[in-house]
Structures are given as structure tokens and as C-alpha cells.
Amino acid sequence: MSFDRLIEKIVQTQNPSVIGLDPKLEYIPEFIKAKAFAKHGETLKGAANAVWKFNKGLIDAVYDIVPAVKPQIAFYEMLGTEGIKAFYKTVKYAKERGLYVVADCKRNDIGSSAEGYATAYLGKVQVGANEYTPFPADAMTVNGYLGTDGITPFVDVCKKYDKGIFVLVKTSNPSSGELQDQIISDEICAVYELMGSMCEKWGAQSEKKYGWSGVGAVVGATYPAQIKSLREMLPNTFFLIPGYGAQGGTAGDLKAAFNKNGLGGIVNSSRAVMCAYKKEKCSEKDYAGAAHREAIRMRNELIKEIGEIRIK
């Protein structure tokens, strides 16, 4: 159970970012959709094919300059079983290209259901004498509302296959405080701080080769004060940081997540990279080139704040 492979990729690329693959149909260039619809009709299969081609182009454009991608599974589920096939192909192809893959699926349940989810994205399933990998991701996001019973099955699968999970702690959205900021009497801390401290506890059995456990925390770039206090509270917990860019978080806002070696988290950007061609107003045929340029721009902006990234 660790994020070791992710951390090694971050150091190698000198880039603490992760590209979100959230392929809303309206984000996909028209020429890709036209080709997919010509072949499969305006069907779920056609849409899923467009999603896959779009993702492939994005992966080819960034695989050597970013450490990780994070497909958000909702955009695939909404295209039914064909969408799930596109999700599988995307995860598999990103892995083949050497990327670390975080399945953003925020799963949560207890017992054998939680074990089923962990198996689906991080493990292997036994069918008779054979073993299969349903979706070959390296890490996944989970929701800890159900407590330890809802996390242990994920941790067990992570231990077996050296994978990681990111638990929702302080999310980037405006209303996240309705529950997460409530102060708990007994603990004299906020709900998100309790959740953070549970992450530290759940991750305690990790090997921590580089000082970080395999149980990370999702902490929004839109809440810089909370990033700072959580980093102090949770010295071994790696952060997945959404909310940079489109949602308003800046590189300065999230700097506190990182230690003097430039390690401590990974910053997500989805729409800014996927739709860079729209912002640049370049030809949509150059969407992959625009994504590459935006990924480089983001890396430079982050590194300027964080500095050189070193294992030690």
C-alpha cells in the first residue's frame, strides 16, 4: 500500500500535477465526434468512441510530461456499458503509456460491497481457475462517511497489490463546509479534520518508503487555510488537490501542501487542459497540442511556487 510509483513519476517528470480526463461530450472537438458518429451513428457507442479517441489524443500529448491522469468515471457511466468500455480502454492505454492512473469514482460501502469496488479498480477477481483485472488503475478516490468499516476493505486490497486510495477530506466546492466544517464537540475539531486524522490512522500500516502512506486525502485548492492546517496535522498523508484553475485555486493557495522537497501532493487540472484548444482559439485539430502547452504552463506555474522536487 503506497503512492511510491506516483511519487517516483512526480520526481521523474518534475511535475506534481494530474490531468483529469472528464470527457463531457461538449468538450470533444467536432471532427472527432463527426468521425465517430459517421462510423457508429449518433449512439452511445458513437459517443463512447469519440470519448476514447479524445482521451487517446490527450494521453499521447501529455504522457511524457505529467505523472498521472485521473479519469472521472461519471462521464463514462453516463454513456452506459459503452461508456464503461471507453473507461476501461482509457485506463489500460494510460497505463501502457507509463502513466499513474487515479480512478476518480468516490466509491464507498462496507464489507463485501466495498471489497467489490476495491477489486474492480485496484485488485484482481477470481473466476474459476483464472484471475482477471477488471479495471487496472493504480489508485482510486473513496468517501469515508461510513467510517473504518468502509475503508478497511479498500486498505486490504491496496496492501495486497501495492495500490493507494484518496479519501475525501475537505472538498473544493462552495458548500463543502455544510457538513465538513462543523465543529465536533468531543474532538474540538472540524469534521474534515476528524476525517483527515482517520486517513493518517488508516495509512499507518503502509511501508512509507518516501515518508508517505498509501492512504491519501482529497483537499481542495479553494481552501488554502485548511490545506495549511491539514498538512501540519497529517505529516504522512499525500494530498490529491482539486479546485486549481477553473474553480479559483492558485499555485500560491496550495503551496502549503508541499514540503521543502516539493513533495506532499498532486494538483488536478481537468477542463483547462481538455479544453485548452477552446481557450487558445487554435484549430480544434490541434487540441492535443493545446493540451500539451497548457500542461507545461501549469507545471511551470506550480514548480515556480514549489521548487525542485527531490525524493530526499
Add this chain to the structure above:
Amino acid sequence: MSFDRLIEKIVQTQNPSVIGLDPKLEYIPEFIKAKAFAKHGETLKGAANAVWKFNKGLIDAVYDIVPAVKPQIAFYEMLGTEGIKAFYKTVKYAKERGLYVVADCKRNDIGSSAEGYATAYLGKVQVGANEYTPFPADAMTVNGYLGTDGITPFVDVCKKYDKGIFVLVKTSNPSSGELQDQIISDEICAVYELMGSMCEKWGAQSEKKYGWSGVGAVVGATYPAQIKSLREMLPNTFFLIPGYGAQGGTAGDLKAAFNKNGLGGIVNSSRAVMCAYKKEKCSEKDYAGAAHREAIRMRNELIKEIGEIRIK
């Protein structure tokens, strides 16, 4: 946005229960697996085919005596894209048989991701000039840790298509209290009570033809005192009640969820029905018959406590 169709089915069948379709491979009779593996090999496709045949038999056995089924999607996801196909076929077939279908997937996210999940299970997706229904469920379970931003997109889709959601409030597992029972200073209530009161608020815009909103709450049968207090606090919130049977909840424990008309919730049973043939020690070929008998036994046990169910 409502549970009207569910409530009508409950009254019609005089049965406030829902059968969980959580097809672990070890629950499936050997003769079904042998046939599926002979046809498709010991593959994900073979396993998914066994799941589908098992479910079809269960649905045929109970469709006229229970109002609803609740497939737990983790068991399908762990079989990859083939498993998702079996999930789709199961939902579709249960609908064709007239059952109300609750997709137990505990999804959660914000913005277009949450909208994507809602669309996937409760809505329709537009592809060019055409509209498709990815997975035709009537309701789904969701996790409200992200606050109102994470629920509104689901509510919007429910309003458009007259569907419902069940939000996790007080879950049935032993460790649910780690977070859910914490007392919030400002509100002087527990986290689960705050979540419950948000359900009542989120559901306020429902039409409430029968007095119940379209935003329900998941409340475990294993916590009878909390069922009682939540029922008093949340007069318009319909409950989905797991934890009956295998987890230890009894009909007496959950009686407080129901009003004098016998309405107020729906009680889940999964393993006891799916594996009734093991408990009965009958031939595995009679698994559907055993499921039917267990569903009847459960109905009788519930109705004995709750009484006749009437709309008014």
C-alpha cells in the same frame, strides 16, 4: 421527484421490503455457473452470464410479491465491462417485470460529475439528435458528504424524470458512529441528524402526493433508537433500511420507521433471500423457490409488526 411509484407498489403488494441483488459468485448455485462457464469459459463474460441468469431466476421468483429490488453495483463492477452489462440487463428486466429498481451505488460528486451520475442511473443522455437511457433505475443511493452542491444535481434530474434518491444518513455498520454519531457543537445534534435534516430540506420541493418527498434517507435497522428519533425529526423522509436479518436488525427494531398507515420505509434483505436455498438445504435447483419462500416469510414478519399498509 417522488417515491410515489414505490409507495403504490408497497401498498399493492402489502410488502415494505426490497430484495438486494448482490450476486457474489459464491452465492450463485453451481449448476448456473457450470452452464455459464461451459458456454463462455471461466471468464468475466462467463461470470457475468451466471450473475444475470441467477438474477433473472430471483426476479421471476419475487416480482409479484415484493415491490422493489436493489442491485448493489459493486458486485457487477468487479466483473468489469461484462459485469456492467449484467447490471444493465438486470435493471431492465426487473423494470419489465414491474419492479421498482433502486440502484445501490452510493454515488457522490459535484457539478457536471454529479449530473453525470444522475443521468447514468435516473436520467437520459443526449447524443446528437438522439436520447438514450443508460441504466433505467427508479431511484439510487447517494452519499451527501460534499453538501448541497453534491445533491442538487441529483435532485434536478429527479425532478425532471420523477425519480428519487436515498441519502446515507445513519448506516447499519458497527463503525458508522465514528463520524456519524459525533456531536456538532453549533447544531447540538449528531452528524447523522444534520444529514437527516438536510434530506428533509433537499426534499422540500417534492410534490408529496402521499406525504413523502423524493429525497429519502438510508437508516440502518441495527440502530433502533436512531430510527425512532430520525422518524420524529424527519416526517416527510422515506427510509431505506438495511441491516435487517444477517446484520442483526429485527422487525421490532425498525417498527418505529413506520407510521400508523404502515408507511415510512422499505426494508432491505439481500443474502437471506439470495442464499435461502443454502439455509433451507434444499436442492440448489430450487434456489428461486427458496428465495420466494424467504421473501414471503420476511413479509409476514414485517407486516406482523407494521400492520396493514394503506395510502391514507
